[in-house]
Amino acid sequence: MISYIGKISGAIVDFIYPPVCSTCERKLGRAEAYVCSNCWEDFERVAPTETITQLIEAKFLSDETIDKIDSVFLFEQDNRVREAVHLLKYGGAEAIAERFGFYISKKIVNDDMLSLCDVVSPVPLHPARRRERGYNQSELIARSVGRILRVAHEPGLLVRVRQTQTQTSFDAEGRKKNVKGAFGLGKVSANEVNGKKILLIDDVITTGATIKECARTLKSNGASEVYAVSAAIAI
Ligand SMILES: [Zn+2]
Known part of the structure; x- marks a missing residue:
């Protein structure tokens, strides 16, 4: 009633x-x-031009923690993509996450990353923050990608073992320090990571410090390759 x-x-x-x-x-x-x-359809995209690809590779792949990277939308000061990401965190999570998942799937459907990866997994939130928000927005996106592309989705490969301050108040070097040692393996068996090729999903990649630390944690636990894909990226 x-x-x-x-x-x-x-x-x-x-x-x-x-x-x-x-x-x-x-x-x-x-x-x-x-x-x-x-x-x-109008949101600013990451154009597959040589310049942009080189910029992204130089910024995010230089230390070889991440093997391949891609993103759909450009995250810029005051642009509409930023508004959509804000909505994802504080408003219409499910609907926005589905759409982001759709556009990510469309972008990587013919990429090696998809044919090679064993599992899709999100960048985790600290449990306290997850409780506060009620969901992990990156997990909702990863779930959507897994469903659309028929890849196993394992949300618990990584956990945040240490709560970090929001990255926005740090410069690039500070962000790296802030997330150092912040992740550990979740309650999964070692062979779910060891020797696996893992596709990590995040909502936004800015300096890359967070997703690199996730990749580093997976690799130190035996992951053979780590790919990173986000809904939006700051170049
Ligand atoms: Zn509109």
Whole structure:
């Protein structure tokens, strides 16, 4: 009865205040949530040009912790991608994560990373932060990618063993120190990591310090290759 009333009042609210796109404020269609399809298609992409590929490789692959990297959208100051990432963390998690998962899947479907990897796994949140938020946004994206591309999704390969301060207050060197030793293997058997090729999923990669530390932890536990893919990246 309560959910029935909830549905009716939801429908009345939708009628009076039809849901609009969070970034362009156009009225949303039935199949859309939070962000309209036009905006998704318009979001700034990581163009597969030589310059951008070189920039990304120099910044994120130079120390050989990560073997391959890719990302879909450009994370920039005040751009709409940033708004969508904000929504993912503080608003419409499921719908936004599904879309990010869809675009990641579309981008890597023909890549070696997909044909080679054994398992998809997210960058973990510390359990306290996960409880506070109610979910790990990167796990929702990884789950969506695993389902769309039919790759095993194991959310518990890594755990955060130490709570870190938000990376935003540090410079690149500080970020590296801040996450050093922050991860450990989760409750998985050693052979789930040893000799495996693991595709790590994150919502946003900025300096790469966090995902590199995750990759380093997996490799020190025997992972043979680690690939990193994110919904958005700051170049
Ligand atoms: Zn829109």
